[in-house]
Amino acid sequence: MERSFIEYLQRNEPADDRVPVGIGDDAAVIRLGGDCVAAVDMITDEVDFILAECDPQRIGRKALAVNLSDMAAMAARPVAALVSLLLPREGGGVLAKQLYAGMAPLARQYSTSIAGGDTNSWNGKLAISVTVLGEPTPCGLLRRSGAQQGDHVLVTGDLGGSILGKHFDFMPRVEEAITLRRDYQASAAADISDGLLIDLDRLTRASSLGVELDLEAIPISAAARELAARVGPSTALDHALADGEDFELIFTAPPRAAEQLLRDQPLGVPVTRIGVMIARPGLWRRTPHGREALEPRGFEHRFTE
């Protein structure tokens, strides 16, 4: 069965001269223009999706998209992906093809070849681990650690409530990140995978700084408002601050470049300024009376020691 799936992939995956050795050998060979930028992210049944309740093609798409979003966070250009599948034994053959059918169109759209992988089955639930390999562009990579004191903090898109659908259908901000780096001196970035506050906390720690947020400026999505109205007691702002899987970019840029960016709005998706990097460590909100501390809430994988 594994062989027939490999042959199916070989028939369906278009040739790519940047992948001189693709599916079917012990390893793939990928031609990169510079350093190798590599990220891996796994998604699993009942944590990141519920297989029983959704179209497997959306799951396949998501498995690749979360990794493309990691490339975006680095302002790297994705080139190829390796897909490691862990399939439930029953129905695994059909499921594997459905996952691939969901992944392939997104791969084409982002000029990313599926260059190889590993297919496993077990008496357990579905898990998919994708590795994306990319390369820097001439304008260099973005790190979490590159923010400077006084840089503005900005986000793409609007935030919160992705559970209502965006966590499947989001667009990884790959070209957007490269534009921000090349044309607007973006100095640091991360993608919002676990929640704005927790991901911003990681960025500010990596940059050995803190951040002062203007909570009134946070762009709140319609989904966040809908969720707040429907579920409670969290407000729409709570959802925007702490919901995971927005997969928007959070980034920093020097004040003048940030202002130019806000005037230009060159990305197709809106960019909003939400705060400023400060010397004092931690997450803070600006109030009329000074600063108040914010807790870095969001999603973390939890397990006992």
Place this chain on the structure above:
Amino acid sequence: MERSFIEYLQRNEPADDRVPVGIGDDAAVIRLGGDCVAAVDMITDEVDFILAECDPQRIGRKALAVNLSDMAAMAARPVAALVSLLLPREGGGVLAKQLYAGMAPLARQYSTSIAGGDTNSWNGKLAISVTVLGEPTPCGLLRRSGAQQGDHVLVTGDLGGSILGKHFDFMPRVEEAITLRRDYQASAAADISDGLLIDLDRLTRASSLGVELDLEAIPISAAARELAARVGPSTALDHALADGEDFELIFTAPPRAAEQLLRDQPLGVPVTRIGVMIARPGLWRRTPHGREALEPRGFEHRFTE
């Protein structure tokens, strides 16, 4: 919890100037001397090991070793690894560190940095997907498809019965493969992960050839003999032909180079000639009366459509 594990890794993983961005950013950056050679392999509880019955350090070692063996099959030099963990919730924190403690010494031994990964937890069993990134050496890569008619077929080490221990403790044949490519004109290779016959079948298909085996020449391990004596009805030869996870190299070389190799025995591990590549497709055994067909037996992940 995930953050404390990342900080643990950052403290324990030595600096490597070939990994300018390692654990802790959205992606790792790896400096390769040429094309990127990339392989991913996943191992899972109750298929590739039984967590309840063995030391997690051996599992961590194996998760990396099977991937280093894929680099060996290509005669590539490993540089860095990404580790994607799927941990059971209960005890996952301790388990993650034990897995890493088993992986790290092997990584050092093979000059491979653990450059990043992803840590997940769920209400399921343990799975580990490792991606290894490597580079070609000046003598070029080995492919499964490179064998020529008349090439001799050889293996490193002895085969069968790895379930008695070798499937945890094998040494990936990385330096050996590079020596075979550089000094003995090795033309094609694969590692024996699913069984000699099935992996050889894949190599001969990729090379659009067949193979005639001399079954009397197959190097049978002590473990294969022990297993045959203990379990039956399979013979020791059956185990050598079809047991998975030997992680020895199967490779081809032109006759003169192969003969020189057999005289030199330069690898530390013995090299044995077991057959010859022929034009007629398929796996064949040589008998006094001509050729008899062999079935490509071995391990395959099975799942229903």
